[in-house]
Amino acid sequence: MSESEVLAYLDAHQQEHVEQVRRFVRQPSISADGTGITAMADLVASRIRAIGGAAEIIPTEGHPVVWGRLDAGAPKTLLFYGMYDVQPVEGETWTVPPFDGEIVDMPTHGRSMVARGVFNSKGPMAGFFNVLGAYRALGGKPPVNIVFMIEGEEELGSRHLPQFVESHRDRLRADAAYFAFYGQDPRGVSNIYLGTKGIVFLEFICRGGAWGGPEKRMIHGSNAVWIGSPTWRLLQALASMMGRDEQILIEGFYDEVADLDADEEHLLERLTEVWNERETLAAHDVRRFKFEGRGESLLRNYLTLPTLNIDGIVSGWIGPGSKTVLPNEARARVDMRLVPSMDIERILGRLRRHLDGQGYADIQIEVWQTYPWARTKWKSTVVQAMVAAIKSQGIEPYAWPTLAGSAPMYLFSTVLGMPFVMGGLGHGGRAHSPDEYATIEGMRLFERSVAAFLERLAAS
């Protein structure tokens, strides 16, 4: 069948396809506490079967991976990497129930589904399945073979995915990898992504010990007159790592930070033409960036800087009432985002040396998860197929050398040695936040861009 038949089918069946997205978001699947994980894996596997593929739910030491294959008898194979888990919603204030899939008329975005996971990343995954389903409904097959690898621990840092990839290399053979993503901003500007930052997620733990401080329990706060505080100690240790100018003060932290290459410099130049500061700020309800400067200088920071972010900190009594205690423990969770060519072990070594050097050898570092940064080349076939696909929809795509976020794309670029691309048309936002959303019109555009992408990948 022709590409235009497929596109027409997608447009004609949009309502039904939106319902497929809703089916996915209505099934909670919170990897942090395991809620709904099994049911969601089943749902994904049965959807793969429904569109003509084979699927298996393969156990790992954590949540299982849904693996599948849709053989189209085509010369090329695309590895679809997806995630069926979502972030928790606990403690968040939503304007609609987060797992209902309600469609709301949003002030600036128009008709949108508001639900946990609709943007990150059940909406795009469901859309990808819808496209494959369209080929089947039209009595054909997609133009490339598809291998599916859909994990349930992306939001836990893909803990067991590296092991899965190592053990199933033969089942993951493909020419390129794809991570589906609604890549348009609120104005419709289309973005695709050629890389991800690495991540080191860790917890600092400071307890009373040889240095002083209560060791076994919180004690009466008035003892602070002569007994040291693990809370102050952790605060001072953390403060020693971050300058008020937002420079990270860990010695050597920036030493391996690489410049952009020539292609990436060109991409940055193009991004500068369309990227809109105010819109980025508005999307996050933020009034200003933390750096002075505008346009290219901000974008260059975004693309090239590593970060040291506090995700959570807790110590002492935070319940109701004014309990005056001297805490025996303070904890802070931190994520570091790494850029080429930073090395995880080297950075962890520098962090430990920083603490030791500042006199905080007692402060524990518990590493929860890590994975390296990843980059794919602008000129690779899969990237160029996506660029051409988006252009075919009358839209000019802008390629980002990297996301600021992290995903284990190094498994493709480094471990499996294949190029990858992340993107597609469509718009959504508020990942990891209340009122995560994706527009209904964006869902339609996304499916069109995926069909066009598969066609161009097959032809390239």
Next chain:
Amino acid sequence: MSESEVLAYLDAHQQEHVEQVRRFVRQPSISADGTGITAMADLVASRIRAIGGAAEIIPTEGHPVVWGRLDAGAPKTLLFYGMYDVQPVEGETWTVPPFDGEIVDMPTHGRSMVARGVFNSKGPMAGFFNVLGAYRALGGKPPVNIVFMIEGEEELGSRHLPQFVESHRDRLRADAAYFAFYGQDPRGVSNIYLGTKGIVFLEFICRGGAWGGPEKRMIHGSNAVWIGSPTWRLLQALASMMGRDEQILIEGFYDEVADLDADEEHLLERLTEVWNERETLAAHDVRRFKFEGRGESLLRNYLTLPTLNIDGIVSGWIGPGSKTVLPNEARARVDMRLVPSMDIERILGRLRRHLDGQGYADIQIEVWQTYPWARTKWKSTVVQAMVAAIKSQGIEPYAWPTLAGSAPMYLFSTVLGMPFVMGGLGHGGRAHSPDEYATIEGMRLFERSVAAFLERLAAS
């Protein structure tokens, strides 16, 4: 009847008197969330009536005050100030249920009741009632009239007590005030207290705003590459207040800190003879003090230094799993303990100026509660009566010019203009901590010391 008859009665009825303590600790009365407050106020009022007094439960804007009077037709009147509320137990790990009043054989302390409030301060209050009950059981009356003022918000900073005192001055007329306290350390050394530090309990709140940072919700942690963090901001603001040498860096913070007077210097000298560093450390399971130096130098710090303690801090995601977020808010609860002659308003002004001067004008300070420091003179009648009472039990008392802790004793010394004393024999520990305890033998000694105190106060 004679003092020795009363003492003999107390010894003979100890088991029954311990049961009275248990009745009190078995009734939870957590002012922070209101649990059991009404039932506890009833219990206290009915106990006052049972020992021959009149009692009223007088509403305030918060938890009620139990007021009472036991008229002995005596020339002197003692104002008994007590508290019927306790600290929360949520989040604490106890070895026995905290509201059962179990008696446990503790390794170093011997037979002890382990329960929330048994030390702070239901045990001493119940013991005081037991002594008054003994006079009644013996067919007599206590040697002084007693006025009772027992509040249910001590652990909330006695929020409504000042207003109560102002409105009921006529019902609070007395010659002196008394706060009952198990004042012996684990070796049996007897301590009484002539003062309390003042307290300022407040919360710092840092949110995204004009300076940057997310304003409405937590956002994806990868945005930390270009968006500021309220968590880092609060940490840096806090760190700017506290040197690594434990000196508070708020300009002028120490300006009004007074030296000890001549009597207090003498008391310090005597304390140095008996105070045991290792024991204080062991009581709190702490290995070292935060200051170098020993003996007198540590004690002088304890008596004369104000503090800035972090009671609780929270920001971001602290639940299960590794949620990578850039928080939109960070909060820290802090208590400052004030010594003579620091002034609450002046200190709050300096704190605000410090934050403003450091560029943190946006950080909110929410004052939850304050009250001033209080001191009573060593030579006052009520103090000397307590000293003589303890000596009469064959024990040498040591008087501390102040506790490091806070209690609204200024209501007596400053507002009502009467001297006060805090103390008595007996031993307990772990106030505001799991496994709060008081020894059974200490309960007996406490009651004896109270009877001797009332007799000597009447005679003085």
